[in-house]
Amino acid sequence: MSPITGVETVASLRVRLEQTERQMAARQRQLERYAADLREVFKQDRIRAQELRRSYITTVRALSNAVEARDAYTGKHAERVAAYGMELARAIGVEIAESPQIEFGFLLHDVGKVGVPDAILFKSSALTEEEYALVRRHPVIGSEILRDVEFLGEGKLVVRHHHERWDGSGYPDGLRGETIPLAARVFACADALDALTTDRPYRPASSFAVARREVCAGSGTQFDPSVIAAYDRIPDETFERLRGAL
Numbered sequence: 001m002s003p004i005t006g007v008e009t010v011a012s013l014r015v016r017l018e019q020t021e022r023q024m025a026a027r028q029r030q031l032e033r034y035a036a037d038l039r040e041v042f043k044q045d046r047i048r049a050q051e052l053r054r055s056y057i058t059t060v061r062a063l064s065n066a067v068e069a070r071d072a073y074t075g076k077h078a079e080r081v082a083a084y085g086m087e088l089a090r091a092i093g094v095e096i097a098e099s100p101q102i103e104f105g106f107l108l109h110d111v112g113k114v115g116v117p118d119a120i121l122f123k124s125s126a127l128t129e130e131e132y133a134l135v136r137r138h139p140v141i142g143s144e145i146l147r148d149v150e151f152l153g154e155g156k157l158v159v160r161h162h163h164e165r166w167d168g169s170g171y172p173d174g175l176r177g178e179t180i181p182l183a184a185r186v187f188a189c190a191d192a193l194d195a196l197t198t199d200r201p202y203r204p205a206s207s208f209a210v211a212r213r214e215v216c217a218g219s220g221t222q223f224d225p226s227v228i229a230a231y232d233r234i235p236d237e238t239f240e241r242l243r244g245a246l
């Protein structure tokens with residue numbers, strides 16, 4: 001190879017190298033723009049998902065408040081039970097603790113009581129057998145009302161099964177043990193805790209310590225023993241704090 005040809009080759013190689021570098025830089029800038037666009041799309045998607053979730057929560061709370069407004073005595077029962085139930089789920093360490101659908105189910109558990117007349121729901125004397133049978137239909141009425149609300153997902157199982165008992169003597173389906181959805185087993189414990197620690201027309205509220213003894217006594221009959229074990233790891237102060245925050 002002559003020296004001139006060699007110089008030309010180096011010069012043309014340098015030109016090609018510079019061209020390649022410019023192309024690479026342009027490709028890099030293009031990729032960075034794609035990445036920035038993708039990040040923006042994800043961000044917008046996340047914002048929309050959060051907005052959607054907030055509107056679901058607002059809707060569920062509005063419905064839950066509408067149900068509760070009927071009964072001056074229970075006050076914020078649904079919100080307390082939802083808070084206690086989510087605390088219990090976290091103590092058990094299962095994925096239901098992360099599920100907004102389960103929390104929706106906790107909040108809406110008694111929505112079926114809209115199908116029970118006031119004269120029966122607030123009757124001060126003992127209920128007749130027919131009246132009691134009607135009251136016991138509220139989980140079925142509730143799950144019928146919510147049947148087509150897709151975003152409630154598994155929350156609807158809480159509505160249907162929140163009065164089942166571990167020993168199979170509950171209603172509406174008489175489910176037993178682990179055939180009862182876990183969220184409904186968790187709910188049953190939270191519901192009993194709130195009922196015992198709330199004033200009722202016929203008795204004053206118990207302290208959380210007294211309520212704990214009573215709830216724990218139902219382990220293996222009314223309640224799932226593993227849920228009660230998780231409950232027993234949560235101090236009374238946690239439930240007091242949750243109640244105070246509402």
Ligand SMILES: [Fe+2]
Pocket residue numbers: 109110138162163
């Ligand atoms: Fe109920």
